[in-house]
Amino acid sequence: MSKYWIIGDIGGTSSRLALLSLPQNKFNQLKIYKNQNFSNLQEILSIFLKEIGHLDELSLFLALAGPVLAGEVKITNLNWTVKAKDLKKVFPFQRIIMVNDLYALAGSIFLLSKGDILEIKKGKNLKPYPKAFLAVGTGLGIAFLLSKNPLKILASEGGHTPFPAQSREEFEFLENLSHHGLKGTYEEVLSGRALANWYFFYSKERLTPEEISTKAKNGDPLALKVIEKIFSILGRICYEIAVTLQPFGGIYLGGGVLQNLKNFFEDPYFKQRFLEEFYFTEKLRTLLERIPIYLILHPFPGLLGAQTILRSQLKK
Template sequence: MLVADIGGTNSRIGILKDREFLNIKVYPSKEHQNVYSIIERYFSEVFLENLPEKVYLAVAGPVFEDKAKLTNLGWEVSVKELKKKFNFKEVFLVNDLYGLALGSSFLSNKDLKTLKKGKTKKKFPRVFLAPGTGLGISVLIDEGIVLPSENGHTPFCPLKKEEYAFLEYLGTLNEEKCWEKALSGKAVSLWYQFYFNQTLSPEEIFNLAKKGEEKALKIVETMLELLGRKTSELALTFLPEGGIYLTGGLIAGLKEFLAKNNFLDKFLTGYFNNPKMDFLLERFPIKLITHPYPVLLGALAILRNR
């Protein structure tokens, strides 16, 4: 089976055989015109005795009626066109956070790092929060039952004077005034522009922060507090006694900082921002996903459930 996770920044594509991922390639998404050209490139670069007849395709955008639109790339993809172009007999086209939630039962303890212990041993529901190019969110209600969402596009709710100013700044840039623009890879650069009137990439900002540069550290602290607040919002919305799971490109950039108590405290300050509800927020464990291809695990779940 061909498996692919098509994100706004990077696309991961490989082969699933005997429950093992093989020949994984990572391509910058914007080097391509569409999903089909990524698959074509992969087939041209990787020798396969026989082309796969099945494909699992997880994309960063909503999926309806066997069609998907990738929100931050503007691409469209359909089951019909995939079958026509590549002679696939079976196509499993899913939202990326749907695939992440579906495949989460294949995560082992070594694929997870606990940020906050919980007070419940229930398995469900679970919430998945993945800030990357965008801000993906889904809920695993029970085994095999997933509620995908586009919650990252809901309006950002400022609580501080500078956050109200940031919201106005987004307006001057004709940017969407949503959570995705406040908490994502792109948001790292937007906050830096807002505070310091200078444009740097998220990678440049994180590298400066690792060297102790004060302005970059301010952005890291902003991201951690907002991550905590968004996690808290989802906790109170879904009461996820199975836990809250964090992954995505932004989380990868913050991982090193979350290992240090002073930065972890910033995240927890954001999470416990409503003292009235601490008794409830304490119940839910929060875990970091460290598996390199967690979205691709959804393919294992689909094959198991057939």
């Protein structure tokens, strides 16, 4: 068994790498790289290896934003393909493990502290499982935690399901996406780039998600309208997850976009917009009331989940 592991959370925008020395529980040497500055993951790994220095007994664990198929991942919102066999040819890793990034997010729950979680909605916690995880970042990811012992996590690509418009405005928004060559999936209406999509739809001006969030925090009416729409759609997809899976262990929200909007979750108006859509039908209110909802505040939950999953796999 390798003593040292590079653990990585590879998203559509950034790559986060750290060094884990077993059997310790904390990672160190954390580095964050902007993907746009590199042609592929190999370049980032080469730089990280130089920064941490030579280590014997070194292996690699990667959580990547895309489906993992036969040791290969095409990152969904980045023109990178990562193949374990290619990495083994270039780097002296004893072992390489690759999982979906939402798979890793689900695994983080066992290492999060109370301070890492903000309660959005109370529930009755009838059962510890299943738990659902939804991350709003560059894209939109969904995963489900079914049990701890043995560790059972179901990753998905649920963010790419069609978005069911419920109003004339939403139908017009989908038509606007189609006009620009985009599919009307949930990811295009609820993600970092969805912020930009909605702002452009309302104003015909193209801003970055960061610019829109900043304007909203400063009280800009149009940016606040976008945030209100995002909260409404977020509530709706949480409703869909709730009635489909019945995750009595809770729905956990994550991703950089939602973490950046933490203050809006604490604002009664925006929280109500979220809950109005979550309680989509009174027919199932009793069921929905039992399901708690939380916001993950830890900045690197994917790296925490990597530790959980790694230890689980090394026991086999």
